[in-house]
Amino acid sequence: MGLLAVITAGELLAGITVFVLAVFVGFEIITKIPPTLHTPLMSGSNAISGITLVGALLSAGADHGFLATTLGTAAVIMATVNAVGGFLVTNRMLEMFRKKK
Amino acid sequence: MGLLAVITAGELLAGITVFVLAVFVGFEIITKIPPTLHTPLMSGSNAISGITLVGALLSAGADHGFLATTLGTAAVIMATVNAVGGFLVTNRMLEMFRKKK
């Protein structure tokens, strides 16, 4: 079983800074949305939260022993469903509106 | 004359990430402004750009030799004028509107 890279205080602080700024972007970016787009927006941002996939890939590929790899692989499946399904469903909803215009 | 801490690639990348996110916050945060507030907003954000003061303090206090200290001290003066003057002027403009309400 391999060892894990631990984070330094500097990295943690950089992460927190990035977190805070991204939260502000998230707050500011959504102001007015027509009700029609509530559901697609929800679905699209849900697909983005499938970004855990990146973490899942790192876990699954890191070769940290059988259990960790299994957990990681299961995570890859789940996260891929979330991401792929999410963007496709969103696209389907939006296409429906578009072809009417 | 002392030596300077140099930046690592990781720090630089973190800086770039922070920069990009802050730019997005800056873009998103200002959407509609009543014309009355154009000038105060300009003046207030101008005062914020006086943040160079932090850099100036570090340069002036670092004791990196006479020339660097002199440059730093001049920078402290300039940046302080910008920051102090900026926030005060903004406040004056805004107070004028407020007392009428």
Added chain:
Amino acid sequence: MDTKDIIISLAYLVSAILFILCLKGLTKPRTAVRGNLFGALGMFVAVVVTLFNNNILGYGEIIFGLAVGAGIGAFLAVKIEMTAMPQMVALFNGFGGLASVLVAGAELLVLSGTVQEAFAKNPKIATAPEGTTAMLIAGLLAGLIGAVTFSGSLIAFAKLQEIKAFKKPFDYPMKQAINGALALIVFGLFVLAVSSPGSFWPYMLLTIVALVLGVTLVNPIGGADMPVVIALLNSYSGLAAAATGFVLNNSVLIIAGSLVGASGIILTQIMCKAMNRSLTHVLFGVMEAGESSMTDDEVYAGKVKSTSGDEVAMLFDSAQRVVIVPGYGLAVAQAQHAVRDLTNVLESMDIEVEFAIHPVAGRMPGHMNVLLAEAEIPYEQLKEMDVINPSFAQTDVTLVIGANDVVNPVARTDPNSPIAGMPILDVDKSRTVVVIKRSLSPGFAGIPNPLFAADNCLMFFGDGKKALLDLIAALKESM
């Protein structure tokens, strides 16, 4: 950091930017499709560069996982019926939450091993390596939030899918006390886990308790509030992803996760406002203000006039302008195609037909738009509430199909009603109102509707689709 790492980091930044552009695009109709594509592209970039990470040694599991996941995701996304979208989003969201639980689990498992080795090598040191605590806290948060998201989303899915067993909340005593106890246990396990970095089992226990908590939290909330709950759980799953980002020290996870977390909270608020509900009330399953001030009997007794397809067809014969008001019942009856057919028939009779879309008609925001778009009813015919309200006075027949609360005049008159203050469609201003529904039973808000007893209102009882088909048949006969 070698050059490859630098390129990977820059690519992550690009994909974070694409996610921001995705969310921004999705807020405007004109840019929504492009926004979604940006998001998918961002995900693609992030995944591809991750594969080049030096820490990835085996590709077998990864390719297997990607293939299986993509297959399932694509299948569900393509096969699902349009009207089942909300529960599909809930399901996907649950998967995302579970993925965070698993990732955090895998990392904390390795971390506990690392810490054990460190202690084994040097039994004298009392503290774990620097950064361990931060990673532990982040991992535990990811597990906690992810698990609540997962089980909560599954319950939301079950409710929206109208699975029998979940239709009514499970009833058990002292709900709030039990939630409180669970929260306390979670807190205790959290502290325990942080103080024993060498053990993995506190994380497992924590996750299990969090799964239970997700169930007990969402269980009492009514099915109609599920869109809000899903929006909130979506925000949670973003936060869980951000937390795993802290464990892995990965900026794209942190950025994308916190973007979703923050924008999800805003979206939740916007949706609450559109439904005239407060978030606390949704979360604690309380309807605003309790009792209706009037009973069914007082409202309806002897005043309800029932009608038939033939009679309504005659009304249409002399009409010039008809407004159709779709509601939740239209979705239940799956009558969207029947409505399109009716519209075509009416238009062939030179009648002007428009649709009045109330912002919270149905059970999810934009529900009616999605439904009618599926039946290919032209976008221009759908009018928003503010636009169409002034025109009801010039409307000959308003046909209300499976809508109830959104046309309930009580919202204007009774300040104690649960829908008090909600803007409604002023259908009662039109010459005649025909309401298609199965009975006099109430809608989501659970209150009687004086409209049904109004002088100019006729009730056309029956399932939405069947009633419409009757009506079309009657119209065709008379032509």
Added chain:
Amino acid sequence: MDTKDIIISLAYLVSAILFILCLKGLTKPRTAVRGNLFGALGMFVAVVVTLFNNNILGYGEIIFGLAVGAGIGAFLAVKIEMTAMPQMVALFNGFGGLASVLVAGAELLVLSGTVQEAFAKNPKIATAPEGTTAMLIAGLLAGLIGAVTFSGSLIAFAKLQEIKAFKKPFDYPMKQAINGALALIVFGLFVLAVSSPGSFWPYMLLTIVALVLGVTLVNPIGGADMPVVIALLNSYSGLAAAATGFVLNNSVLIIAGSLVGASGIILTQIMCKAMNRSLTHVLFGVMEAGESSMTDDEVYAGKVKSTSGDEVAMLFDSAQRVVIVPGYGLAVAQAQHAVRDLTNVLESMDIEVEFAIHPVAGRMPGHMNVLLAEAEIPYEQLKEMDVINPSFAQTDVTLVIGANDVVNPVARTDPNSPIAGMPILDVDKSRTVVVIKRSLSPGFAGIPNPLFAADNCLMFFGDGKKALLDLIAALKESM
């Protein structure tokens, strides 16, 4: 990183958040004052924690600098006249730019020393230490942008302050070619500086050339476009601060600087739109569309009716509703207090008085609001264009004081005029229009105004303040 460093970093994050809240607050009238306080607080926090930085050894220079700077800043801010605000902002902005130049200079000076030592110790190594290039590039950018900001802001200040020598652009041949040459030199020096990290003189040369560039860029731009230029230079000074942040690897500098840089660009665009100008046209000093299609003679000959204070007083005697339209001339004449007195007199005669505020009246956004607020004219009396335009038809007398372009009907009629398409105040719809100005000379756009020749228009020639005092005297006499 010791605990103190961590606390400093967290405090920087707090101050970055305060800056974000500052900008956000400043976009809404209700929260603007609080927003500004947040900004000041953020700056205070950032400065205080910086003083605890381990690298700061001497405090003498720092305290001296802070005291002198705060004294000058406070003095200027408190003493300056309200109408001189725009040039004050320009001046402050210039100082900020210069500060970035000096900070980057100090750091690059030390960096060059460090590199020399490294080479001296080990003459065989061919490359400077890791990170040197990045720091150099950031420092050079800070110097370049800061220097352009500094000299550009000073020119803007001089133009707005109407210093004689700067009133007209200096004229010299081949302006664009010279700018291009300067830009090329800057580029060359930049490359040179990056490739010789041990020398400081390329930075100095670069800064000097950038100072010249700032002058040649702003010199041709007309005084009336200065608000846009200042907004743009403000954005630049933010970027310069962000660049110094990269040199010092300091997150609050990067965040605050890029916030200002980005929001400044948006503000510049918004201001351009409000003035119906395009940014490229502002920057290259071009008025949109050249020649007016009509000469002064064609417009005015024989049709202009001049009037006097007594005559206008008589008009007011029989008026019930008066609208006052302030323009740039009001600011030039410093007649804001006279206007307030006139308003009081008119109101004592039971006349309804309102002010029509055009969004680009004057020479900076909100110019008229600031001016009239200074004279304590109640906020409620100031009406925005869209609100007041429909009411001109019911207005007996409209009094135009030193406004010209914003009431020029040519904007509606002549598609070739430089102000074509700009929405204007429809003063010509009122029963009588009285225009106070010194002559028939044109306003900012340089075109004649057919309003002055209209049947219902009377010209009251004279300096704005003097004319108003005459008018007040005449009114008081007749009372």
